[in-house]
Amino acid sequence: MSKPHIIAVPFPAQGHVMPLMEFSQCLAHQDFKVTFVNTEHIHKQVMNALADESHIRNDHIHLVSIPDGLEPGEGRNGPAMLFEATQAVMHKNLEELIEKINKGEDERISCLIADDSCGWALEVARKMKIARVVAFWPSAAATLVLNLSIPKLIHEGIINNDGTVLKYQMVQLGPKMPTIKSTNFVWACTGNSSTQKILFQFMEGTNKNVKLVDRLVCNSAYELEPAAFALEPQILPIGPLLASRRLGNSAGSLWPPDSTCLKWLDEQPPCSVIYVAFGSTTIFYQTQFQELALALELSNRPFLWVVRPDICDNPLYPEGYQDRLGSRGLMVSWAPQQKVLAHPSIACFISHCGWNSTMEGISNGIPFLCWPYFADQFIDESYICDVWKVGLRFDKNESGIITRGEIKNKVEKLLDDEDFRARALKLKEMAMTNVNEGGQSNKIFKSFIEWIKS
Incomplete structure (x- = not known):
């Protein structure tokens, strides 16, 4: 048959x-x-x-x-x-x-x-x-x-017939559902x-x-x-x-992963590495790119950062950056993410909160720092920070930038509080x-x- x-x-x-x-x-x-x-x-x-x-x-x-x-x-x-x-x-x-x-x-x-x-x-x-x-x-x-x-x-007058937001408010579709700003609806945050x-x-x-x-x-x-x-x-x-x-x-990736980063992870202490990855479409302005680079340097922790060639118009690191870092920071163009997140050296995940990344992170018991970009990522951020309580969100300054100080402080706050890791491990058990x-x-x-x- x-x-x-x-x-x-x-x-x-x-x-x-x-x-x-x-x-x-x-x-x-x-x-x-x-x-x-x-x-x-x-x-x-x-x-x-x-x-x-x-x-x-x-x-x-x-x-x-x-x-x-x-x-x-x-x-x-x-x-x-x-x-x-x-x-x-x-x-x-x-x-x-x-x-x-x-x-x-x-x-x-x-x-x-x-x-x-x-x-x-x-x-x-x-x-x-x-x-x-x-x-x-x-x-x-x-x-x-x-x-x-x-x-x-539409009936409640929160949006009109073409999706334009009429009321700027927090929306919760049901008890214990994620809370989301109306301006962050999937279709409304494109600018x-x-x-x-x-x-x-x-x-x-x-x-x-x-x-x-x-x-x-x-x-x-x-x-x-x-x-x-x-x-x-x-x-x-x-x-x-x-x-x-x-x-x-895993198959279906649109970029060849750089698996050499797994050997580098083998050399790092358990729960020490900040993993930074923003998926396949997030774009940065040069100013924001440099703030993130300097924040990772200031953290004094080992980090693995996925820097797609198209993540920025011309991704320029601060002068002398790689020399100052030595082997403490590793930048790759794409990573075998599921294997990275399953690695015992990973301490936390700075993420755009795409659903695949969210599922991969929680399935490995990893706490998050949330940096959503568009579409459904704001709903996922609300799950991570408000519902499951396994991560923290970043706050932007008046110019719309997440500063190096904000990033460094949130990394410390997340990693100094054992409860985030404990809740993340419980969530992993539940998912599995x-x-x-x-x-x-x-x-x-x-x-x-x-x-x-x-």
Whole structure:
């Protein structure tokens, strides 16, 4: 009998590709065949980053690509351009791919799993009468609850019909939910009104997408967000999705990781290293970049700092910086983050609070210093600081800068208080219990497998 064949479609961005790839690898371990569909641009980056792609091939995962509708030179960093392009052309390209696959003997697609942001892919699945259609939500359940609350926010006069914030206030969608400033709503913190409108339409679209699917799965755990899951019980938690759970390597990174940093970590004392990483899209102005560099120097602690080549227009370190640091600080362009956070030398994580980073940090019992940039990162910061109490937020000065003094003080405050580490270790235990045999995420995953096979 042929294996059930799943087609997986992520939204074309790092924070979406990696968790769906991890989910696909979990499915491949259950003897499913998976065709993983990236855009051509993302596919090329993933293949370049995979020095050894055998662990993908052996897992019955077939990596394929379709065009995203943008020209090679067009910028893909802006969410607005990506949303418009993917909506315009990718549905037709996906249809053609599915038709081609379905012509093969014993190859027919029996299930489509698409990022909930890819409504066009879910519509294709319905149009082509694919038997099982699943939306995958890679972020916190609370972020999806916010999207689903848009009609209520409009009704209460907090936002208008295009997402513009009318009332500047703290919003809590339910008891024990994260509290967030209305100006920090996912679509409202872009600083650009046309991008905001496109993002808002996109977020509203996720509400319609939920109605197109048979199942809605989420990279979270019930005990991490009980209030969110109580408000929207159709969201099924199957996380945290981590490569370490499979004793495997994570795949789907868009940059080759510099694994030499693991040897450097081996040489550092336990719980001594500040790990600094801001994900794949955070951009710094030169002034802020230098303040952070000087703060890390002033901390007198060892640090590992991920400095992407595009993190700053021209990332210039303060004069004589690397000479003064010697071997105390290590800068790399990209790191194998799950392995770094699992390393015993890590003391804390200065993070942009993307959901993948948040899940990886809490799953390793690491306290946070929060530096959110945009989108859902402010909700994640509220979980970390206000709900779970495993981290601290930075305060900006009147010029909008997080100063070296503020960074140094918060590092000391976090690391001098044992309670942060103790709470982080409890949260780790809670997260891991969910994915272990008998845990709630584990049970939901097993039931999901049975449903696809039925």
